[in-house]
Amino acid sequence: MSRRDLLPLAAGVLLAAACVVAAGFVQAGAGARLGRTETDELLYYPSGYAVRQAALGYETAAADLAWLRAIQYYGEHRITDQKYDMIGHLMNVVTDLDPRFTQPYVFGAFVMAQELRQPERGLELLSRGLRANPDDWELAFQIGFLHYVCTHDYRAAARYFTLAARTPGHAEYVERFAAWTNERAGNADLAILLWKGVVVNGNRYMQDVARRELRRLGAM
Amino acid sequence: MRRALAITRNTIREVLRERVVLVLAVFGLAMALGAQALAPLALGEGRKIVIDFGLAGSSILATLLAVFLGSTLLHKELERRTVYAVMAKPIRREEFLLGKFLGLWGTSGLLLAGMTGIVIAAVTLFYATTPWGAVPSLGLTVLELGIVTALVTLFSAFTTPALTAFFALAMVTAGHFAEDLRYFAHQGAAPVVKILCDAVYWMLPHLEVFNIRGLVVHDVAVEPARLLFAAAYGLLYMIGVLALAGAVFRRREFR
Numbered sequence: 355m356s357r358r359d360l361l362p363l364a365a366g367v368l369l370a371a372a373c374v375v376a377a378g379f380v381q382a383g384a385g386a387r388l389g390r391t392e393t394d395e396l397l398y399y400p401s402g403y404a405v406r407q408a409a410l411g412y413e414t415a416a417a418d419l420a421w422l423r424a425i426q427y428y429g430e431h432r433i434t435d436q437k438y439d440m441i442g443h444l445m446n447v448v449t450d451l452d453p454r455f456t457q458p459y460v461f462g463a464f465v466m467a468q469e470l471r472q473p474e475r476g477l478e479l480l481s482r483g484l485r486a487n488p489d490d491w492e493l494a495f496q497i498g499f500l501h502y503v504c505t506h507d508y509r510a511a512a513r514y515f516t517l518a519a520r521t522p523g524h525a526e527y528v529e530r531f532a533a534w535t536n537e538r539a540g541n542a543d544l545a546i547l548l549w550k551g552v553v554v555n556g557n558r559y560m561q562d563v564a565r566r567e568l569r570r571l572g573a574m
Numbered sequence: 575m576r577r578a579l580a581i582t583r584n585t586i587r588e589v590l591r592e593r594v595v596l597v598l599a600v601f602g603l604a605m606a607l608g609a610q611a612l613a614p615l616a617l618g619e620g621r622k623i624v625i626d627f628g629l630a631g632s633s634i635l636a637t638l639l640a641v642f643l644g645s646t647l648l649h650k651e652l653e654r655r656t657v658y659a660v661m662a663k664p665i666r667r668e669e670f671l672l673g674k675f676l677g678l679w680g681t682s683g684l685l686l687a688g689m690t691g692i693v694i695a696a697v698t699l700f701y702a703t704t705p706w707g708a709v710p711s712l713g714l715t716v717l718e719l720g721i722v723t724a725l726v727t728l729f730s731a732f733t734t735p736a737l738t739a740f741f742a743l744a745m746v747t748a749g750h751f752a753e754d755l756r757y758f759a760h761q762g763a764a765p766v767v768k769i770l771c772d773a774v775y776w777m778l779p780h781l782e783v784f785n786i787r788g789l790v791v792h793d794v795a796v797e798p799a800r801l802l803f804a805a806a807y808g809l810l811y812m813i814g815v816l817a818l819a820g821a822v823f824r825r826r827e828f829r
Contacts, residue, residue, distance in 0.1 A: 407751075407754070410746075410747060410750045411750055411781060411782060411785045411787075412630045412633075412634070412787070413788060414626045414630075414787055414788045414791050415626045415627055415629075415630035415787075417626075418616075418619075418622065418623045418626045418627065421616070421619065421623075422612070422615055422616065422623070425615060425616070425617055426615075452788065454788070454792045454794070455619075455622070455792075457617065457618070457619055461617065
């Protein structure tokens, strides 16, 4: 390339770079001046059903975008006003788009229960997740956990821990939770049954714990 | 068939001359950067997000390539008048069209396979598990691409490149609303409207049949019957559209 050709090319590149930088300043200035707040923006956040129609077969990718947006929303409010009014709506959008995506049910439920002090809403979201994913032991376990720590409804907690313990693929600690909670809820027979299950299926440490509990309950 | 394959080879060469392979390099770079950038933002869901965006991105890119490259393929032959030289040889117009279709489908299919390979490699590299479910998903997306390419071939047989691209994208979009169209038509519409909507419903490509991306990302196994059904539907739809394209192209006058 000759020097004569190089000059207009360099001028073009420089002009383009200058325009991009100037456009950036204009955008930043306009953003600050117009001052659109987060809540204003999210008031127009569409429903999961509407996004599903517009996603044209790419619902799970759209769910991921909504998930990333929801996490940003949580993060922004956590370091500022700690108000999470839209979190339920955001999680509904994510789970409407991808009902098999279980993390948003759990995350959303815990934010509503712990940060907003609205465990009923959290339990509602988790129950919706469990209806969509009946084979997911973790959702049943989390419902039990919220009942245990937030609503102190030990009977309900025991019911869901037991459901989680009966779902294939569950983690080993689930049976322990189920047994202890059933005992606390007054279901001694069920607690004995679950501890016996731990004796059969648990590791050596858990078997020791289970035997001790069975002895305490007078079943050994 | 041998003559159609000669046109296919030529079409592949022509498409590759457009430097579409660059798409692979850009896609690979975007996947590597995306996997690194998204992981800390996704609260432990980085793997799902990389697979989702990777499969969606590769499918969208391959579809757009097929539409925009395909819309000009036939037009260029007519504009440069190279079609006269080809038609002077003992080759039927339908064979010429079939060759063009196979060349375009083959190239966009290979690009799609390359992009899916990049997704599988990126997930294996960054998350230490290989998403094998992406392989049957690739197979079905190639079939979906075949339908899109057949539609592009049909429209390019009788209209301009811009309208070809517009009609093809409109068909792809409308195909996703086919179920809604039928549902609303059956909610108390007049019998004539119902019949018309049913006709449109069956004519539109049901591209959802080929969509198993939602299962792949959650490692849910896909039933072989579903794959076979999708393959049968895709091949039949493609053959139907190509037969129509052949009939239209046969009557086209070259000026």
